[in-house]
Amino acid sequence: METGLKPKTVITYEGKDVSGDFAPILRGMTFKDFLDGRAGEIEIDLSNREGLFWADWYPDIDDEIHILMGYEGGEMLDAGIFWVDEVSLSGGGAEDACRIRALLLRSSGLGAPVQRRNHAGRAVADIVNEVAETLGCRARGDLSGTWSGIQNETGFRFLNRLACELGRICKVEGTDLIFYPIQQLGQIGQLEIKRGDVIDYDVKDIAAGRLSKCTVKWWDRKSKKQISGTYDARIKGGGEAVRWEEVKSSSEARQKARDYIADRNKSGVEFSLTLLGDVRLRAGVGVRMSGFGRFDDLYYISEATHSDSSSGYTTRVTLQKPPAK
Structure with a gap:
């Protein structure tokens, strides 16, 4: 599945473009983009055969790194600005190496x-x-x-x-x-992925934790009455839950119950697949699958990992189904 395009990575470290300096020793770089609950991260894998990172090149925690990934002459993915969170040096029988891990949010x-x-x-x-x-x-x-x-x-x-x-x-x-x-999940920047475009894939249908029915309750001290609302998503194999949350009406309670079900059921049918590097594949983007039979449907990207190494530029994504309307 050759594209004829040459992968390109631009690394700006503390305001200086170090792409040329790193090019001879860059063994690989990975950018992980998460949709929910985690800050994005990069990992830069560098050779330390010349011992550069034992001295002046050693990175400091909270140093700033800006990353662009893509192809020469093509659109570039602006991964963002990261701050160094972890530095590790290793060696032994294999070549000495330096690995830099940085996060989209400062560790502080x-x-x-x-x-x-x-x-x-x-x-x-x-x-x-x-x-x-x-x-x-x-x-x-x-x-x-x-x-x-x-x-x-x-x-x-x-x-x-x-x-x-x-x-x-x-x-x-x-x-x-x-x-x-x-x-709104699945409605942002929709793309189509055909089975012939996929390098490898895994499909899981996860039942554990699936929720079908939820009731939200609250005791109103002023009226001395209980407020409650129930939402039933009618999901096969789903359980039930009761939650106590402050609400002012039964309609608000029902909406909170619906939101809770949607959040709990974000994991259901889950695709993991690898493609040739594609800068459009970011967490939150909608994807319509084609060529997978009963699993042909609309999904959203919950996690995207862009990797540039000696084997080329690839993107691995995890897809999940949007909540039912």
Whole structure:
């Protein structure tokens, strides 16, 4: 499956283009793009046969790296700006090596102290913007509505939990935290993948944890009445759940129940497949599969791994089915 195109990687380290310096010693690079709950990461695998990384070339934690991947003369994937999180040197019988791992969020932000705060009926936009600022990020997307609850975790973990409870996704992309409804999964930048385009694949149909019915309840102190709402997705083999969450009406309770089911059922039929490198394949993009019989359907990319090595540029993606309308 040759394309005739030459892979190209541009590495900018602390504001300097080091692509030419790294080219003779670059053994491979991987960029992992996640849709939900994790910051994207890169891993750069370099030869240390000349001992460069024992001295001045040794990377410092929180050094800034900007990555572009793609093909010469073609469109490039802007992976974003990363900060060094881990450096490892190895050697022995094989060639000495240096591996640099960097994250889309600074390790200092991910490892910040746990924040404890009561958010009672606050605007979601205010909550998210405050936390995003502490992470050095900008929040955008669907920040509508209000939320009541207790924050008892670090900022990034809290924003992911908040997004799940609101039926949304929190995706890290560059220095942006993007919020959008789970119901939109599969609708963004739809592409078609035919079986003939696939290098290898795995398909799993996962029943564990599948949820069909959920009831959300709350006790209203003013009216001294219980508010409840139930949503039944009628999913075969799915279980039931009851949750206590603050709501003001039965319709709001039913919507929260529906959002909870959608979040719990993100893992169901799951595709993992490898293709020739394609810069369009990013976490969140919709994909329509063709040539897989009963599994021909619309999916979304929950994880994309772009790898450039001696064997060429490949992209491996994990696909999941969007929640039922």
